[in-house]
Amino acid sequence: MQTHNLILTGFRATGKTSVGRIVATRLHWIFLDTDELARQRLGAPIAEVVARHGWPFFRAAESQLLQDLATMQQTVLATGGGAIEHLREWRELRRGALVVWLDADSDTIRRRLRHDPASGHQRPSLTGQPIADEIEHLLERRRPMYAAGSDLRLSTEGRSPEELAAEIVQTMHNL
Structure with missing residues (x-):
């Protein structure tokens, strides 16, 4: 498989940005984060745009x-957790790319969100439900999409971004 990009997908707080920056540095590729690009294009934080x-x-x-x-080339792309729901766009985006799903259970995600001071303005509620209910509901709906839209699933539980990045780089070298 000829890969000219790496796409990281998964639920919020699974480490896509942290891991992506490390992989991009190791590969000497560009790193892009769709949430950051959206914020720049829209001129405001996502929570403000949604409000x-x-x-x-x-x-x-x-x-x-x-x-x-x-059409990007030699890019590591960290996508927002809901990007996988854009099925037509996702098919186009993943052509010639390795798509890695960074996965975590709901308790891990909840704990990470609670300890991230930026979560409130970077990660607005998607459903208006309490965070525990929202995570469970969205994970149930999205997990089949992440599985179908990815080439590799990596659990992030108990693993550092550096460990995950090393595994991804090794996988890319073996393609």
Whole structure:
């Protein structure tokens, strides 16, 4: 398989950005984070955009961003947790890319979100439900999508970003 990109997918707080930065450095590739790119394009944090315009507006902007990124080369892309739901765009984005699903159980995700001071403004509620219910509901819905839309699943539980990055780089070298 000829890979010219690496795409990291998974639920929020699974380490996509941390791992992605390390992999990009090791491969001497560009690193991009779709949440950061969306924030730059929209001129405000995601939570603010969602509060003003709603999730459908943000998801439409995210869809366009994914379409625009489909021609990237030698890029490590950390995607937002919901990017996998853009099925048509996802198919285009993953052509010639290795897609790695960084997975964690709901307790681990909840703990990471609780300890991340940036979660409130970077990761707005998706459903309006209490965080524990939201995580369970969304994981149940998205796990089949992550599985179908990925080439490799890595559990992030008990593993450092450096360990995960080393495994991903090794996998890429073995392709």
